[in-house]
Amino acid sequence: MSWWHALIIVVAGVWAGTINAVVGSGTLVTFPVLVALGYPPFTATTSNAVGLAPGTISGAYGYRAELAGYWPQVVRFAIASFFGAIGGTVLLLTLPRNAFEAIVPVLVGLAVVLVIVQPKVAKWVQGRRAANGREHKPGPLLFGLLFVIGIYGGYFTAAQGVMMMAVMGMLLSEPLQRLNGVKNALSAVINVVAGVIYACVAPVSWPVIGLLALGSTIGGQLGAKIGRKLPPAVLRGVIVVIGLAAVVQLVLK
Template sequence: MTIAEAVLIAVAGFLAGGVNAVAGGGSLISFPALVAAGLPTLDANVTNTTAVWPGYLGSAAAYRSELRTQGARLRGLAVTSVLGAGAGSAILLVAPDAVFDAVVPFLVLAGSVLLALQPRIAKAVLARTEAGGQGQTAQLHVAIFLAAVYGAYFGGGLGVILLAVLGIFVADHLQRLNGLKAAVSLLVNTVALVAFALFGPVDWGAVAIVAPASLLGGYVGGRLARRLSPDVLRTTIVVFGVVVAIWLALR
């Protein structure tokens, strides 16, 4: 890796950590930067998943007060999340690289669309939870399993998917659902991290650059969150994501 490529992924990691703290969608920055630095798309995906893990840990820790009284609920979803993440990781590692190369532009585009819809999803979740709506437990576990499969396979927009699922099937306050989303996201990412560290083509040199840069970006982003416009930032990332999806499709 050249110095220029190292600087590129360091800056991308910093920006990804910052936008995750403000609006979410940081992987739409760090993943294509790793590809631009010369990593194959599958290698970039597993490397990105490994590098952003500390951010999931920090997010779950930030919601520990909201999680303290949801132990039984979280334990009920933990097994489903771990099984789904295991399946998603296995699919990614076992399937031919060409399969991921073919679907990744659509995954990036899907992540961009989910990020664009994030405010509406959050508003719908809030309205539903205030109304006391709640679905069936079996349906909740099926939806969480599928979300975990997606999260381990690619992960862009996982938080938005989980918030929507929890909002549909669990009647509770939005901040408590956000805490549950953070914990489930951490579980999914941890399973993927272990699987990729043991069996995946992780570029540990890139991880050593992106991970601390992302942590620093998350800290700075958290400090600046109240001064920045999440809507403007979200729109910028969505446009960037669409451009990246087109670029990946044409490579």
């Protein structure tokens, strides 16, 4: 590997780590870069999952203030993400790659629409709960959706953060910044689970993993600093823009 190849991968890792901490979809940066540098798509996918895992942990740590007192609930959500990620890695290792990718743009597009309508839907849901005298607690629907997103994330991590923000924004009454912290923590769980499995049983490039890990760890801290300062409306706008860019890139890929 030449020095400029290594530099490109590190820079891509920083960029991806930053985007992942703010919104998600960092894979849409690093995966095309690795393929363009000559790595086979499967190896690029597995190496990317392992290499970006430290960045998701870094981003989650950067949001630790927003998650103060909420960690017990995060752990419950993480159980669904954990088992979903295992299912996703099994799919990647056993199914033809195009068996799942055909629906990926549709899923990301749907998530973007949900993020756009989330404030009105969340207000309606909370109003219904208040009218029925119910306490606003996470229900089976949220855990089920997080499990499905975990499957998607374990298979192909791009835009999983957009999907998480969409469903949590509608089904939880927490502030958007706290939800972003939860998203980072759950993404870390999914990426670490997928990364460990791929590192053990799938072809990976360890030099690429090391460079991506370095870059994404730095990017995770940068993204947390940027994301935490964004007002809710701006953060939602960033999510929508990056989500739409993800749809376009996935369709044209």
